[in-house]
Amino acid sequence: TVLVVDFGAQYAQLIARRVREARVYSEIVPSTMPAAEMLAKNPKAIILSGGPSSVYAEGAPAIDREIFEAGVPVLGICYGFQLMATTLGGTVDNTGSREYGRTQLSVAKASSTLFEGTPEEQQVWMSHGDACSAAPEGFTVTASTDLVPVAAFEDDERKLYGLQHHPEVMHSTFGQQELEHFLYRGAGLSPSWTTESIVDEQVAAIREQVGGKRAICGLSGGVDSAVAAALVQRAVGDQLTCVYVDHGLMRKGETEQVEKDFVAATGVQLKVVDAADRFIDALAGVSDPEQKRKIIGREFIRVFEQAQAEIVAEAPSDEPVAFLVQGTLYPDVVESGGGTGAANIKSHHNVGGLPEDLEFELVEPLRKLFKDEVRMVGQELGLPDEIVQRQPFPGPGLGIRIVGEVTRERLDLLREADAIAREELTAAGLDRDIWQCPVVLLADVRSVGVQGDARTYGHPVVLRPVSSEDAMTADWSRLPYDVLARISTRITNEVSEVNRVTLDVTSKPPGTIEWE
Numbered sequence: 001t002v003l004v005v006d007f008g009a010q011y012a013q014l015i016a017r018r019v020r021e022a023r024v025y026s027e028i029v030p031s032t033m034p035a036a037e038m039l040a041k042n043p044k045a046i047i048l049s050g051g052p053s054s055v056y057a058e059g060a061p062a063i064d065r066e067i068f069e070a071g072v073p074v075l076g077i078c079y080g081f082q083l084m085a086t087t088l089g090g091t092v093d094n095t096g097s098r099e100y101g102r103t104q105l106s107v108a109k110a111s112s113t114l115f116e117g118t119p120e121e122q123q124v125w126m127s128h129g130d131a132c133s134a135a136p137e138g139f140t141v142t143a144s145t146d147l148v149p150v151a152a153f154e155d156d157e158r159k160l161y162g163l164q165h166h167p168e169v170m171h172s173t174f175g176q177q178e179l180e181h182f183l184y185r186g187a188g189l190s191p192s193w194t195t196e197s198i199v200d201e202q203v204a205a206i207r208e209q210v211g212g213k214r215a216i217c218g219l220s221g222g223v224d225s226a227v228a229a230a231l232v233q234r235a236v237g238d239q240l241t242c243v244y245v246d247h248g249l250m251r252k253g254e255t256e257q258v259e260k261d262f263v264a265a266t267g268v269q270l271k272v273v274d275a276a277d278r279f280i281d282a283l284a285g286v287s288d289p290e291q292k293r294k295i296i297g298r299e300f301i302r303v304f305e306q307a308q309a310e311i312v313a314e315a316p317s318d319e320p321v322a323f324l325v326q327g328t329l330y331p332d333v334v335e336s337g338g339g340t341g342a343a344n345i346k347s348h349h350n351v352g353g354l355p356e357d358l359e360f361e362l363v364e365p366l367r368k369l370f371k372d373e374v375r376m377v378g379q380e381l382g383l384p385d386e387i388v389q390r391q392p393f394p395g396p397g398l399g400i401r402i403v404g405e406v407t408r409e410r411l412d413l414l415r416e417a418d419a420i421a422r423e424e425l426t427a428a429g430l431d432r433d434i435w436q437c438p439v440v441l442l443a444d445v446r447s448v449g450v451q452g453d454a455r456t457y458g459h460p461v462v463l464r465p466v467s468s469e470d471a472m473t474a475d476w477s478r479l480p481y482d483v484l485a486r487i488s489t490r491i492t493n494e495v496s497e498v499n500r501v502t503l504d505v506t507s508k509p510p511g512t513i514e515w516e
């Protein structure tokens, strides 16, 4: 394990991802964790992340000197670099001048462990106020910039390295190479953390946890629950039963996809519950978004609990259904407390809003993985691309994409319009470029149109294509006009009742991705 010590938002996750891209397993720990606890994890290397503080600010996070004296290779980045400097006796000046953004870095020593094979002049990404003016004793200065005399240093004997710039950021042209030099050359690690090894490790862990008992998993049709289920299926076979609740708010072909593709690829025992009537009846007359969400969540829990009781009744066994499989991802774990202990487990709704009082022990085989890694594991497990590369789709489904009351007729209209948009986006090869593209039916709005020389008075749909990295923020996607034109023509021709197609050009914030 490589420990990434988190000194501030954003940076640590990105560093952890880059380390994993170098095929070395990494974990994030908060900077408040005592050094002894960090070292007890037996890390093969430690990376100190950047952070928003100045090392001189009151209450600025510090690091125990022990970390540098344990014989574990350490790389300090930005704030971590300055902390390394001050902790070991170097000088960091409160210069008042800031270096921010793309910066030219001059590499002073070609024989450096980190800079080996990278150019003498290179573009890096900087973001700091204070600057290091003297390296600690025993260190060699390996780079500088116009403003910063000591922009990188290393002590190969003690295996301590520091970079003022952010190698994890794309704009640092040779950053990944420098990180890899630290991992492979500095820390002597090898790129052995592969998708195959993740699957093997998880399968073994699941077998140990579940033993001979039974487990259930709520499938939403999304990537995370599908991959989690496939992993557990690989580990314990028929001890797992998956439950897929068709709430009637799914998109065209969705249920069939889970029924056929997923089962074909995994051989999993699947229980499909057709609960469309129940959900649609419960939604009758409701147009308030929050109320819709609550109703859908509530009904989901009831159906799921009923399905679980049926599973127990249908296949009586001495082995209890003791485990619930969830597709919790690493960012969720980190965001709920740094992944430092079981106490921080967060209850997720990514399988559609499971009740918190279900008495199960959780199996969360994706707890250590980022989304792209989950996709790779899915591929390794033989899941089809249609599942593995799926764009996000909200648990409440089309129910929150009909502005106004949800009815069967409106769901049918929206399903058709949505299927056309998806078909055309796929045909244009744009699936990977966009994060998702909700199609929203403005069911309470009508406008006048003309079609076949006759007046129409139909509903508009809204296309909401967005690009995003994590759905926390998003930008509207600049789709090619010809693709938009095809979608528009087809929807208005093929979906009666829809006579207008509009495009949502709002980023998030201020808009959210979904309309409700």
Ligand code: XMP
Binding pocket: 349, 350, 352, 392, 393, 394, 395, 396, 436, 471, 472, 508, 511, 512, 513, 514, 515, 516
């Ligand atoms: P918003 O609309 O909040 O959406 O910008 C952010 C991302 O989350 C998805 N989303 C949901 N996913 N249950 C889910 O599983 C939900 O209730 C839910 N609401 C929104 C949305 O599709 C987008 O990817």
